[in-house]
Amino acid sequence: MTVSVLVVDDEPDIVELFKRRFRRELRNGEFSLQFAISGEDALNQLRTGLDPEVILILSDINMPGMTGIDLLKQVKRIWPQLPVAMITAYGDDKNRSSAFEIGAADFLTKPLDFDKLRTTISKMLASRRSQVHASKHPRGR
Numbered sequence: 001m002t003v004s005v006l007v008v009d010d011e012p013d014i015v016e017l018f019k020r021r022f023r024r025e026l027r028n029g030e031f032s033l034q035f036a037i038s039g040e041d042a043l044n045q046l047r048t049g050l051d052p053e054v055i056l057i058l059s060d061i062n063m064p065g066m067t068g069i070d071l072l073k074q075v076k077r078i079w080p081q082l083p084v085a086m087i088t089a090y091g092d093d094k095n096r097s098s099a100f101e102i103g104a105a106d107f108l109t110k111p112l113d114f115d116k117l118r119t120t121i122s123k124m125l126a127s128r129r130s131q132v133h134a135s136k137h138p139r140g141r
Contacts, residue, residue, distance in 0.1 A: 002052045003128060005121060006034045008042040008059040008071060009087070021114045031055075031125065039066030043074055054082065056105070056124045058117075061088040061095055069098055076103045083124055087112065 007018055015035050025031060034050050036042035039059070043066075046054065057075060061068035072084050083105035088095060091109040099107050106120050 002029055002032055003055040003125065004032045004034045004050055004052050005124075006036060006042060006045065006050065006054045006057045008036045008039060008057060008063070008068065010037055010060065010063045012037075022118075025118075025121075031121065038063055039068065039071035039074070042071055046075070046079065055128045056121060057082065057084040058087055058108075059084060061086055061099075062090070069095070069102065072099060072102050072104060085120060 007014060018033055018035075019026065022031075022033065026033065032052055034045065034054065036045055042057065042059070057071075059068040059071050066074075068086055068088070072086065075082055075084050080103070084103070085106035085108060086095070086099045086104045087108045087110060089110040091107075096107050105124075108117060108120075
């Protein structure tokens with residue numbers, strides 16, 4: 001079962017950085033990476049449906065147009081169970097507390113600690129697999 005991680009960031013070099021850092025996981029089919037250049041782009045992709053299914057959104061906070069916090073609000077309103085981890089170069093307490101109040105799953109600061117990010121993604125994958133397993137094998141009939 002392959003799933004997607006949607007990375008939302010307006011920096012053009014982020015695509016190659018993520019592909020390079022997760023080369024082994026991508027090659028092994030553990031998950032795929034999808035990319036959006038803005039909050040609006042991410043919402044459009046989610047509405048039209050991404051294949052494979054998105055299990056985690058990683059969103060920058062400071063982007064032109066819709067901010068990552070605004071995207072988080074929209075995602076939590078429309079898809080409340082979809083985890084969103086916020087990424088920012090500014091780890092200020094205001095953004096951190098706002099993100100967690102709205103429902104962020106994690107708050108990461110740039111430069112990214114890719115080992116920590118790998119752990120976050122692994123937890124989401126394990127959670128998703130256990131949900132799928134539980135739905136295929138319900139207890140008690």
